[in-house]
Amino acid sequence: MYPLTDTFTFQAPTNITFGPGAIGQLGQIVAPLGQRPLVVSDPGIAAAGILQQVLDALGPAVAHVETFTEVEPNPSIETVDRAAAIYRRGDGDCLVAVGGGSAMDVAKVVAVLVTHGGGVLDYEGIGKVPGPTVPVVCLPTTAGTGSEVTQFTVITDRGRPFKLTVGSPYVVPTAAVCDPHLTLSMPQPLTAATGMDALTHGIECYINTVTNPLAKTYALEAIRLIGRYLRTAYATGKHLEARYHMLLASTMAAMAFTRTRLGNVHAMSHPLGARFDVPHGVANAVLLPYVMEWNLIAGMETYPQIGEALGEPVMGLPPREAAAAAVEAVRQLAADVGIPERLRDLGVTRDAIPALADDAMKSGNVLVNPRLTRREDIVHLFERAF
Ligand SMILES: [Fe+2]
Secondary structure: OOOHHHHHHHHOEEEEEOOOOOOHHHHHHHHHOOOOOOEEEEEHHHHOOHHHHHHHHHHHOOOEEEEEEEOOOOEEHHHHHHHHHHHHHHHOOEEEEEEOHHHHHHHHHHHHHHHHOOOOHHEEOOOOOOOOOOOEEEEEEOOOOOOOHHOOEEEEEEEEEEEEEEEEEHHHOOOOOOHHHHHHOEEEEHHHHHHHHHHHHHHHHOOOOOOOOHHHHHHHHHHHHHHHHHHHHHHOOOHHHHHHHHHHHHHHHHHHOOOOOOOOHHHHHHHHHHOOOOOOOHHHHHHHHHHHHHHHHHHHHHHHHHHOOOOOOOOOOOOHHHHHHHHHHHHHHHHOOOOOHHHHHHOOOHHHHHHHHHHOOOOOOOHHOOOOOOHHHHHHHHHHHO
8 A cells, every 4th residue: 555645756758659560650650750760679589570570661761770680688788889889870860679678778778878978887877867868769579578668777787797777767768669469479488588577567566665556557457467368478479469468568567667666576686687697587587476475464455456466366365365365376377487486497506695685785676675675685585586
């Protein structure tokens, strides 16, 4: 429950165009924003033919297009720098990102660098970007990150190694073109990992200490849609109805969390990405049931609602059992879509836990977790999940 005395603000400034075939409107959406876009993507998107669809949709509407397709999972500062160099060499005036969170985050940070100068580290943290950037238009090809509507980007500093955040209202993309057709070719592991990332966004936003009633509405509906459609999207792949609702859920969950932040799952998953290159969604999916179990005593009001949204018959159950049903529903969903049960299954080593805990404690997400969290709690949670 949120305190009635709190004042909250809610902004969803990204212009969203959503639906099967939405990519057909890309040219008319980009043209007023810029005539020399840099398209940022990754090798998988290029190989799947999606990049070509984007170029075909853009071509007639703009004067010149450059492409950068070298974005890797957990993208690095060096990748951002290389993309920014190509933007400058091509005399770009806007960015188009096509891909998952990695491609979108790279494009969003490139927009900061080419507008305001300096390097990625100059903008590390929240609120360091001094003003608006060149326009960014995002086309998500996964249903998870929601980066197409958020004020956050995550870039890996391989030197430390650490996943840093560049967060600012000026990083929110100008427009999002969400076409579920672009998500149809996702392989099963990616469908599972990104879908569980979106579920984590919904749940962490719904239960954290700075949520608000509008954010909770988006978050709960996202949770409901994921509970209903993730298994189908995973099991049958090219199921447009399931893909449509998963993409809707991921965008809604991100609209919910972009101003409210998340919780311990995201605080803990970023170091796993930085130190062991674990995909973001997989790390979240493994951690989520353990963190939910630990947070349960702070979720006696919120967990039953989550359980109900996930289809659990919680009516009439004693409060603790109703809350526990939410944890069990999440554990079962993760298992059904092939998520491993433990961090050791992902190549994580136990001796890294102290360093992982130190890094997790640097995240602002710990501060909004519903249950007060100290470093030893994070160590305990990593041990449990190990
Ligand atoms: Fe996430």
